[in-house]
Structure formats: C-alpha cells, structure tokens
Amino acid sequence: MERFGISVHFSSLHHNYFSAWQYVTKSDPNYLQSDNHPDLSNGEPPRADCASVSAVLMREESNSDREDGSGQRSRKRKKRLTSFQVSEINQEKSIKTRTELLALAQLQKNEGKTDLAKFIMNRQPKVIAQLLKNTWDMFNAPAKLQRSRNSRLELLVEAAERECVDGCEGKWLRSAQEILTTNGIESSEFAAAVYSLLEGNIEILCLLDPRIVVKRFY
Numbered sequence: 001m002e003r004f005g006i007s008v009h010f011s012s013l014h015h016n017y018f019s020a021w022q023y024v025t026k027s028d029p030n031y032l033q034s035d036n037h038p039d040l041s042n043g044e045p046p047r048a049d050c051a052s053v054s055a056v057l058m059r060e061e062s063n064s065d066r067e068d069g070s071g072q073r074s075r076k077r078k079k080r081l082t083s084f085q086v087s088e089i090n091q092e093k094s095i096k097t098r099t100e101l102l103a104l105a106q107l108q109k110n111e112g113k114t115d116l117a118k119f120i121m122n123r124q125p126k127v128i129a130q131l132l133k134n135t136w137d138m139f140n141a142p143a144k145l146q147r148s149r150n151s152r153l154e155l156l157v158e159a160a161e162r163e164c165v166d167g168c169e170g171k172w173l174r175s176a177q178e179i180l181t182t183n184g185i186e187s188s189e190f191a192a193a194v195y196s197l198l199e200g201n202i203e204i205l206c207l208l209d210p211r212i213v214v215k216r217f218y
Helices: 017-025 055-062 083-093 098-110 115-121 125-148 152-161 171-182 187-198
Strands: 203-205 214-216
Touching: 083 098, 083 115, 083 125, 098 115, 098 125, 152 187, 171 187
Parallel strands: none
Antiparallel strands: 203 214
C-alpha cells in the first residue's frame, strides 16, 4: 500500500470465482480481463454457482429463514435490478437503444444470468425508452450546462479550434469560400458581420443582398 497504493485483502468467504471476482472488482472501475472473459459485471451468478457453494454457506443461507411476528417462517426476498442499476449498465456498455439492451440481456441469459432479461420483460417498451433517455440526459447534462454558459462567440471559437468531422477534410471551408466568391462577398466582411451578430449587436450588415445596408431586429 505504501509503495504502490495497492490494498491487498485476504478472505475465506468466497466459495467460487464469481464471488471472488465481484469482491476484487467492486472498487476498481479500470480492471483488466483476459480476452473472451464472460461478462460478470451485473446480474445473478451463473447456474453452476449453486453447485459450488460450500456446506457452511448453505447453512448460513438456510439461517436467513426466520420467524416473523406471526410465528410463521419467512425468507428474505432476493434483490432485483433497479432502474438506477440498469442505467449504470447502459452507461458502462454505451447502450443507447432498446435493441442494444435486449441484445445484452439475451447474451447474459445465455450465460445463465437473467436479472436484466427479467427487468426488461416486466416493463413496457416506453418505460425502457424513457429509462434510456434519462440515462443519457443525465450523462450529458454537465456538458450541456457548461455549453449553455458560453456565449455564442465562444462556441464559434471553440468549434473553429476542433478538427473536422470524419470524412470532411476541410471541404466545408472550400464550399463556403466558393459560395462567398460566387455572390461577390469578401470573406473578411462576412466574418465581421457574423462576429457582430454573435456579439449580440442589434444592427448587422446584410451582405447577401447589396440593396440592404442595415437590418434591424426588433
């Protein structure tokens, strides 16, 4: 811990690989796995898990049965996936559509984990769609809030400093210059008019029509 910042724990409570995997990765979001490692990040353990539980743990599980106030025995209900947990899965797996979520649920079902499939099957498609929307609205909210605090001119400067989108290769700039040249407009004059508009000035030069010198906005 002192030399490398690694906290090492030893425990005899883990009866199989799945249990140990959950314990090791619960506080490390950047863990590494070998190629083709099964997805164990959420849901219930594989079916084979029950066969590997030790007798001691099975007795502890049986002890979870208890008598309620009426003298009848009751068993603790197994926790189900919550909407928040599914939202976390959506962000972790970059899932943005219901089809992608269904595909993940089917993949996990094939591996013996049915929590996500049960969550989806017990809810209407519009509920799942709203959950996906809320997930990414919340994820993008900080960036949208920051963007809303910038002026239009700051947004333009920020866009000018970024690289072109894939496949553009500067074609938009050549096209814009060609349009200005065809209409007999100097690029410097057009840039000044756009700059003036973004600063919020009431009066701007309307360069696209030479007959109009000044246009007022009310």
